[in-house]
Amino acid sequence: MNILVVDDERDVQTLFEQRFRREIRSGEFQFFFTFSGEEALSCLEKEDSEIVLILSDINMPGMSGLELLQSIRQTHPHSPPVVMMITAYGDDETHAQALQLGANDFLTKPLNFGELKDKLKETL
Amino acid sequence: MSTTSFLIAFFFINYVRKAIQSESKYPELDRLIVSARYFTVGLFAMMFIFDEIAIFRFIWPSYLIFLVWVSHERDELEPVRSTSLSLLPYAAITLLGEIIRFVAKDFYQQFDDFFEAGKFFAFVWVFILWLNNRKQEKALEAERLKLEKQEELGRITEEQRSQLEVLVTERTAELRLQKEELEKALDHLKATQNQLIHAEKMASLGELTAGIAHEIQNPLNFVNNFSEVSVELVEELKEESQKPEQDTELIHELLTDIQQNLQKIQHHGKRADSIVKGMLQHSRTSSGQKENVDLNAMADEYLRLAYHGLRAKDKAFNAKMVPELDPTLGKVNVLPQDLGRVLLNMLTNAFYAVSEKKRQQPQGYDPTVWIVTQSRPGQVVIRIRDNGTGMPESVKQKIFQPFFTTKPTGQGTGLGLSLSYDIITKGHGGTLEVVTQEGAFTEFIIRLPR
Numbered sequence: 001m002n003i004l005v006v007d008d009e010r011d012v013q014t015l016f017e018q019r020f021r022r023e024i025r026s027g028e029f030q031f032f033f034t035f036s037g038e039e040a041l042s043c044l045e046k047e048d049s050e051i052v053l054i055l056s057d058i059n060m061p062g063m064s065g066l067e068l069l070q071s072i073r074q075t076h077p078h079s080p081p082v083v084m085m086i087t088a089y090g091d092d093e094t095h096a097q098a099l100q101l102g103a104n105d106f107l108t109k110p111l112n113f114g115e116l117k118d119k120l121k122e123t124l
Numbered sequence: 125m126s127t128t129s130f131l132i133a134f135f136f137i138n139y140v141r142k143a144i145q146s147e148s149k150y151p152e153l154d155r156l157i158v159s160a161r162y163f164t165v166g167l168f169a170m171m172f173i174f175d176e177i178a179i180f181r182f183i184w185p186s187y188l189i190f191l192v193w194v195s196h197e198r199d200e201l202e203p204v205r206s207t208s209l210s211l212l213p214y215a216a217i218t219l220l221g222e223i224i225r226f227v228a229k230d231f232y233q234q235f236d237d238f239f240e241a242g243k244f245f246a247f248v249w250v251f252i253l254w255l256n257n258r259k260q261e262k263a264l265e266a267e268r269l270k271l272e273k274q275e276e277l278g279r280i281t282e283e284q285r286s287q288l289e290v291l292v293t294e295r296t297a298e299l300r301l302q303k304e305e306l307e308k309a310l311d312h313l314k315a316t317q318n319q320l321i322h323a324e325k326m327a328s329l330g331e332l333t334a335g336i337a338h339e340i341q342n343p344l345n346f347v348n349n350f351s352e353v354s355v356e357l358v359e360e361l362k363e364e365s366q367k368p369e370q371d372t373e374l375i376h377e378l379l380t381d382i383q384q385n386l387q388k389i390q391h392h393g394k395r396a397d398s399i400v401k402g403m404l405q406h407s408r409t410s411s412g413q414k415e416n417v418d419l420n421a422m423a424d425e426y427l428r429l430a431y432h433g434l435r436a437k438d439k440a441f442n443a444k445m446v447p448e449l450d451p452t453l454g455k456v457n458v459l460p461q462d463l464g465r466v467l468l469n470m471l472t473n474a475f476y477a478v479s480e481k482k483r484q485q486p487q488g489y490d491p492t493v494w495i496v497t498q499s500r501p502g503q504v505v506i507r508i509r510d511n512g513t514g515m516p517e518s519v520k521q522k523i524f525q526p527f528f529t530t531k532p533t534g535q536g537t538g539l540g541l542s543l544s545y546d547i548i549t550k551g552h553g554g555t556l557e558v559v560t561q562e563g564a565f566t567e568f569i570i571r572l573p574r
Contacts, residue, residue, distance in 0.1 A: 011346055011388055018353045018381060059435060064442040088338055089435075110345040113352075 001124050004032045006040040006056040006068065007086070019113045029120065037063025041071060051081050053123060058087040058094065066094075066101060073102040082123055086111065126177070129184035129218065130168040132211060132250060136191060137161050139254075140204045143261070150200050160191075181222045188215035210253035214246035324539040325465065338432045339399045343392035350385040350392070357382050402429070402464070416455040417463075419504065423449060423495045426464060430471035431493070434479060441479045443491040450497045456504050456574055462547040469540040470508040470568050471495065476531070477512025477566060484513075503554075504574050509567040515560045523558065548572070 005016055013033040023029045032051065034040040037060060044051060054072070058065035069083055082105075085098045090108035098106050105119065137160050141147065146154035167187070171180045188211050195201045195208035221239040225232040232239065361378045364370060402425055424447050435441050471493065478491035496507040515523070515530075522528045526542040548556040554572040 009342065009346075011392070014384065014388065015346065015349050015353070018357070018385070019349070059442070061431075061442075062444045067442075088341055109341070110348060113349070 001028070001052055001120075002030045002032065002050040003053045003055060003120070004034065004040060004043060004051045006034050006037065006054065006060070006065065008035050008057065008060040010035060012057075020117070023117075028124075036060055037065065037068035037071075040068055041075075044072065044076075053082040053084070053120065055084050055086060058085055058098070059089065066097060069098065069101045069103055084119070126171055126180050126184050127168075128247060129188060129215075130164065130171075132214065132247075133164045133184070133188060133191060134161070134168075135254075136188075136208070136211060137164060139207070140195070140201065143204050143207075144200060146200070153198065153200055181225075182219070185215040185219035185222065188212075189219070207253065207257050210250050210257075214243065214250050217242040217246045320539055321543060324543060333433075336399060336403050336429065336432070338435070339428060340396050343395040343399075346392040347389050347396070350388045354382050354385045354389075357385070398425070399429075412459070414457045415460055417458050417460050419456045419458070419506070420447075420449040420451075420453055420497055422460070422464065423447060423467060423497055423506065426467040426471055427493070427495050430468055430475055433472060434475040438479060441475075441482070443475060443478050443482075443493055446492060446494045448494060448496040450499050453497050453499045453504065456572065458572065459547070459551055462551050466544040466547050466570070467495075467506070467508070469544050473540070474508055474510035474512065474566065477510050477514070479512075481512045481563075502573060504572045506570040506572070507567055508570075509565060511565050514562040514564050514566050515558075516562045520558060520560055524556075 005012060013031075016031055016033070017024065020029055020031065024031065032043060034043050037056075040054070040056065041063075056065040056068055063071075065085055065087070069085065072081075072083060083103050084105040084107060085103045086107045086109060087094060088109040090106075095106050107116065137157060141154065141157045141161075144150070144153075146157055164187075167180075167183070171177070192208045192211055192215070195205050201208075217239070221232065221243065224239075357378050361375065361382075364375055364378070427445050427447055431443065431445055474493045478493060482489055482491050490511075492511050494507070494509040496505075496509065498505040498507070519530060523541050524545045526539055528542075545556050548554045548570055552572050554570060556571075557569050558566065559569065560566040
């Protein structure tokens with residue numbers, strides 16, 4: 001399963017690679033990393049068919065996670081990959097907005113990786 | 125003949141009394157003078173009672189000479205001394221005539237006319253001198269009156285002067301009181317100003333808090349995550365080391381990861397540390413001491429703080445941050461707390477301006493805030509630019525005035541930019557200017573001498 005992670009913090013890549021070390025090694029998950037919404041869109045253009053799940057931060061400079069979500073839902077209305085939003089600001093308003101824009105899930109930082117792992121496996 | 129002498133003596137005594145004003149000035153002498161007058165009249169009366177004319181012929185001129193002598197004896201009579209001398213020729217001639225008549229009657233009778241003529245001229249002499257004296261006295265009197273007038277005038281002037289002095293003293297006291305009141309008011313204003321500066325600082329700190337919390341939360345998450353992962357890695361390493369057949373490649377990989385994670389933990393720990401330090405520095409009272417500061421790092425840090433500060437308040441808010449930092453800038457000698465406040469204030473304003481514009485124009489607008497540092501000969505330039513709402517000329521002219529704010533009541537103290545202006549110009553000897561176009565952009569340009 002190909003998963004695209006979008007976050008402006010570059011260390012997120014190292015973290016995911018280590019947290020999902022066993023799954024990556026076994027080939028269960030494959031992670032792609034982009035560091036902005038714009039980058040994520042161009043990545044989707046290339047890997048469209050491959051990516052089945054997107055994990056995106058909301059608060060990023062430039063295009064925000066919510067704008068990215070909106071864009072994905074508009075450009076790929078028929079084959080929507082699963083989109084999970086992650087944010088440090090877990091307020092209800094943002095939560096509602098994310099769900100309204102078509103997010104499949106809403107996670108708050110700090111991430112509980114055990115829970116995330118279960119959710120990802122469930123989606124599979 | 126004795127009648128003439130009597131008249132001369134009588135008028136002379138009266139004249140003396142008037143001339144020296146003895147009645148008011150020398151009461152003791154005045155009594156003597158009055159007595160002399162009575163004596164004169166008495167002598168004249170006795171002349172008729174006793175009818176001894178012969179002896180009186182000697183007494184009268186002697187009496188006149190005595191009066192002249194007295195005039196020269198008493199110091200108080202100095203003013204009449206010269207006048208008294210006019211009596212002398214008449215008295216002398218009369219006395220000489222009487223002595224000659226007494227000693228040589230024939231001789232006297234022979235030259236009778238001469239003596240009579242001498243007496244006459246001496247009397248005329250007295251009269252002329254008396255007239256002359258009167259004239260002089262009148263002149264003197266006029267002079268005296270003039271002097272008195274002047275004295276009166278002087279006295280009035282003096283009186284007015286002392287009245288004025290009293291008035292001046294009163295006014296001075298009033299002014300001093302006013303000055304003291306003003307000084308008190310000034311002290312009060314200074315205290316209020318300090319409170320306001322403090323309030324402004326606390327307000328900006330409040331704006332910062334959310335940003336700071338976010339900024340600290342992020343590195344802390346990494347610290348927690350990387351340390352948790354490292355525990356897992358160590359666990360795996362332990363398991364692997366207990367196996368009889370060890371995968372050395374895996375062990376090496378695990379060790380590399382652990383090392384990398386520890387470096388990450390350290391990196392993010394330091395990141396959180398510097399944010400906390402920055403916050404403490406911001407809330408601390410300015411030490412007033414300039415320090416060599418990495419202005420680029422400071423600019424970057426405050427850019428993030430301001431951004432997160434606004435984002436924490438407005439969840440939907442988003443903007444592009446563009447730091448364009450001159451790598452040749454080096455360290456700059458500034459008041460770090462004060463300059464930090466200026467940067468924070470301007471950046472907060474910039475983010476506010478772009479968020480306002482985004483609210484008005486949600487589509488096709490890319491909110492962006494730039495912070496630019498430039499090294500110029502002899503100075504450092506910091507530009508804070510946003511493509512937000514901009515300002516009309518009327519607002520631009522007032523932004524550095526204390527208490528001026530365009531934000532809704534309660535959202536801004538209106539002191540931020542006026543304090544910033546003071547910090548840059550007075551605190552650093554630099555300049556602060558603003559370039560703006562309504563609806564397009566705003567740029568603050570700080571120039572600091574180095």
